[in-house]
Amino acid sequence: MGRGPRAAEAGGMSMRLIRSLWWSARTDGDAPFDTAHLKVYYPAIASGDDAERLTGVFAPDPADAPYPVVLLLSGVNVGQDSYRRFATALAESGFAVVTFDRVAELFGGQRGLTPGVDLAAARPDAYGTRPTCPTIPALLDAVAALNETEPLRGALDLDRVALGGHSAGGTVVLQSARFFPSVRAVFAWGAHTMVATMLGWDPGTVLPAQVECPVLLGVGTNDGVIRGSADRYGEGEDRPDPVARTFAEALPDGDHLLAVVPGANHFGIADADPTAARAFLDGPAEADALAPFARLTSLFLRTHLRDSATAREELAGFDDGLLLERR
Template sequence: MMGVRSVWWAAAIPGAEAPFDTAHLRVFYPATPTGSDAERLSGVFPADPAQAPYPVVVIVSGVNVGQEAYRWLAVELASRGYVAVTYDWVGELFGGLKGITPGVELAAARPDAYGTRATTPSVPAILSALADISGPVAGLLDLGSVGLIGHSAGGTVILQSARFFPSVKAVAAYGTHTMVATMLGWPAGTVLPAQVDCPVLLMNGENDGVINGSADRYGEDVATRRDPISRTFDEALPEAGGDTVQVTFAGANHFGIVHPVDETAARAFLDLPHATDPAATRAALADVTAAFLDIHLRGASRDALDKALQSPDIAGIRRR
């Protein structure tokens, strides 16, 4: 396993008003300690150049879920040879509130605009900022080979936007769907077609209480509606010759991708209890996600993904 270190960076968000116009990034990378005085004095280790340039994976958070909640996954991916990026952007939420946002442009999700542009301004701003990064990873990033991982609303915006970013070659999302709120002018129960032209790994837990707790947003009744994640897989995602996969994790809940769960923010109070060890869920999720990214960002064989999908912590697998 490689050593992992991280550095910080920032991205200006075009069109956002100060002081809510900056995303603060943390960039995790494979490192090679040299024992130098510079390391001792600065705490910054050089990146391991052996596998450079490194594919880049940007992790897009759920609403009011801080980037530290995904640090475990960023470290795991960096240990496997990726540069993984998390970020916090405190910006506009719904109803005039401010909070941590994956970046949501509601106007771009209305019927007269959907499909014409990305619904998130944060992802292109972050990719642009990474092109100018200084420090240990400067010149070592393969920004033509990018993966996006989204959780909850973060997953929604990347599913709605990925095709507008040509460098994105793979999308993974957990606890998310492309159903759209009736307040934006859509009929009840609408599932929007995903704006992706690359393979998608759509992941979910069996015990997701948060998605069920939001049914009224979409004009639906929890008791009678069909699972929106499965509907997204069936109705929103393009055929990809078996490369698009839905994975359901046994006993996991909406925050199965998060560690630790912050009970003071976001909507964890709506979630159902997890019925399996969350650490086991995270281990299986990391193996599946890394294997999926290896195929589509590095050209690896599908054997590792097939092996990862044999985990006893996986309750269901579908492909298209």
């Protein structure tokens, strides 16, 4: 077995070998709804030895190690395998990417897949005092444990972390990132910081993002899930785009990007499961968002987690069918 060529410096797609492994982490909540099951994607090297053949476990590629860590938080009732292609693309550009499934309480006593949301932390009397996602510190602890365990011992850079998310996962990332000093970049697809009126906020309120690092926001023009959720925020479907409002109103001064993909929908970076979540609300997928947004995200992360001059230059001139706004 041979090893494919390594990814380009700027984070372009490659034939780099990516493998994954499983882990678990205790989170908040009562058993049995207190466990996250993690999948960790990482650049690997094939030795062809008997242990590899019999176990399926591959050692991490020492090139470019230790690898910065990307925690990817899913939307509600969206399984982590829905993000396998996106996570693999990021790993190919030199990152260890962590996804997870966590079944816990949603709203009104329902149970389902959730990134974990502390609703009390999102109310007017508490917002900005603590993370709205208590799962994040549990994930960071799990990654630290993995870095002490074979085969990933010493292969993870715990001081260079990115938080990413889709839909609700992106929202809690935007509401939580600044509370974790190792987080150096944030990205989200189909996510905003507009807050539900049921939590005590006025209609149309966009909360300030809790970030102190560069942010990349992505959205498709056919996002039917965001459009179909307008009444949660006391608005109609003809309101201004909440993602664009978040970019303009919620972020502090910094090196931020907004990427709009014409014709893409809410599940543009994921493989939607028609039996779960709210994909039935979504608009048509008239354009591919996964490939160009993965390339853009890879450049963004290599710029801000690896301080790559080449990636920064390519990011400045990026043009792959996306409409980019910078601030």
